[in-house]
Amino acid sequence: MSIPDEYLCPITRDVMKNPVLLIEDGYSYEENALKSWLENHNTSPMTNNFLKNRTFISNRALKSLINDFLSHKRITSEKLSREFLSFKILTRRPYVDWKSKPTITIILSVLGPCQVGKTILSQCLQYGHWPANMPIPPSTIGCDLLFYHLSKLFKEQFAVALRLNDPSGQDRFESVTNLYFRQCHGALFLTDMTNPESLERLEQYWYPRLKQLSINPVEVILVCTKLDLFEKQEPVYREAYLRRVEQFATKHQIPIVHVSAYRGDNIEYLFKRMIIQIMENDELIDPLVTQALSCVKQKSVKKTSPCCL
Numbered sequence: 458m459s460i461p462d463e464y465l466c467p468i469t470r471d472v473m474k475n476p477v478l479l480i481e482d483g484y485s486y487e488e489n490a491l492k493s494w495l496e497n498h499n500t501s502p503m504t505n506n507f508l509k510n511r512t513f514i515s516n517r518a519l520k521s522l523i524n525d526f527l528s529h530k531r532i533t534s535e536k537l538s539r540e541f542l543s544f545k546i547l548t549r550r551p552y553v554d555w556k557s558k559p560t561i562t563i564i565l566s567v568l569g570p571c572q573v574g575k576t577i578l579s580q581c582l583q584y585g586h587w588p589a590n591m592p593i594p595p596s597t598i599g600c601d602l603l604f605y606h607l608s609k610l611f612k613e614q615f616a617v618a619l620r621l622n623d624p625s626g627q628d629r630f631e632s633v634t635n636l637y638f639r640q641c642h643g644a645l646f647l648t649d650m651t652n653p654e655s656l657e658r659l660e661q662y663w664y665p666r667l668k669q670l671s672i673n674p675v676e677v678i679l680v681c682t683k684l685d686l687f688e689k690q691e692p693v694y695r696e697a698y699l700r701r702v703e704q705f706a707t708k709h710q711i712p713i714v715h716v717s718a719y720r721g722d723n724i725e726y727l728f729k730r731m732i733i734q735i736m737e738n739d740e741l742i743d744p745l746v747t748q749a750l751s752c753v754k755q756k757s758v759k760k761t762s763p764c765c766l
C-alpha cells in the first residue's frame with residue numbers, strides 16, 4: 458500500500474500531519490513547512506508564481522483522509538505482524554504441494570568484517586542456537602548461500618523462501634561481496650561486541666558500501682554479536698561500547714538487536730523481525746509479489762503450449 462502523492466507535503470515530501478491550503482495557488486502543504494517557506498519567499502512553492510495573497514487555511518477534509526489512510530495502514534501492518542509472529546523458519550519447504558504455489562524469495566545478506574560471527578549466525582538459524590558439539594566452521598571463502606522456508610503462507614497465498622548470503626569478511630574477496638550488497642532485500646550488519654574495531658570497520662567501510670552499491674531500497678538491522686562474551690567484560694568497556702553502537706544506529710536510524718549464537722539469544726527474533734520489516738515495506742514486497750505471480754503464469758503457459766515439432 459504505497460502513500461498517495463497528494464498526502465505528501467510538496468515541500469518536505471513527508472506525509473502531512475496538519476495540511477493547510479494556500480488559497481492563491483490551491484495547493485496543500487504541511488503547516489510548519491509552508492510557514493517557514495513564506496518567511497523567505499514571496500512565491501508559491503508549487504507554481505513559483507508571485508503571491509499577492511499569502512493566506513492559508515486548515516484543510517480538514519484532507520487531514521481526515523490522511524488519518525483514515527494511516528489507521529488502515531496501521532491495522533494491516535499490525536495484522537501482518539500478528540499473523541507472522543507464529544511462523545517458523547525451516548530448512549525445508551513445509552509441504553510438498555507448496556511447490557506449485559507462487560513463491561516469494563527474500564534475499565538477506567549477512568555482512569560485516571572478518572570473524573564477527575556471520576557464518577555461525579547464518580547456520581545456527583536452523584537450530585535456534587549454535588549446538589555445543591558442532592565444529593566451528595573455517596573462515597568463509599567467497600560466499601556461502603543458505604536456504605530456508607517459512608512455515609506459513611504469506612497472505613494465505615504465497616510460499617516464502619529465504620536466501621541467506623554469507624560472504625567472507627576478508628578484504629581480498631571484496632569484488633565478490635559487492636554483489637551481495639546489490640542483490641538483497643535486507644542487510645544484517647554484524648559487529649562483534651568484544652571487538653570495537655569491528656564496529657569501526659562497519660561505520661567506515663561496510664555500511665557506506667551499502668549506500669554506494671545498493672540500487673533498490675534495503676531494510677537494515679545492526680546486529681551486535683557474542684553477547685555471552687560481552688557480558689563478561691568490564692562495566693566501563695560495556696558502557697563505552699553500547700554508547701558508540703547507539704550513536705551509529707541513531708545517526709543512520711537503524712534498529713539494533715543483540716544476539717548470542719552460542720546461547721541462542723534473539724536468533725529467531727532477529728530473522729523474524731527482518732522478514733516482517735521487509736513484508737511491511739511496500740517498495741520491497743510489491744515487486745516480489747508481482748514477480749512470484751508472473752513466474753506462476755509463465756510456468757502454466759509453458760505447460761499448456763503445444764509441442765512445436
Ligand SMILES: Nc1nc2c(ncn2[C@@H]2O[C@H](COP(=O)(O)OP(=O)(O)OP(=O)(O)O)[C@@H](O)[C@H]2O)c(=O)[nH]1
Pocket residue numbers: 569570571572573574575576577578593594595596597598624625626627682683684685686716717718719720
Ligand atoms: N562466544 C561466542 N563466540 C562466537 C559467537 N558467534 C561466533 N563466535 C565465534 O566467532 C568466530 C568467528 O565466527 P564466524 O561465524 O566464522 O565468523 P565470520 O564472520 O563468518 O568470519 P569470516 O568468514 O572470516 O568473515 C568463531 O570462532 C566463533 O566460534 C557467539 O555467539 N558467542
Ligand SMILES: [Mg+2]
Pocket residue numbers: 575576577595596597623624625626
Ligand atoms: Mg564466515
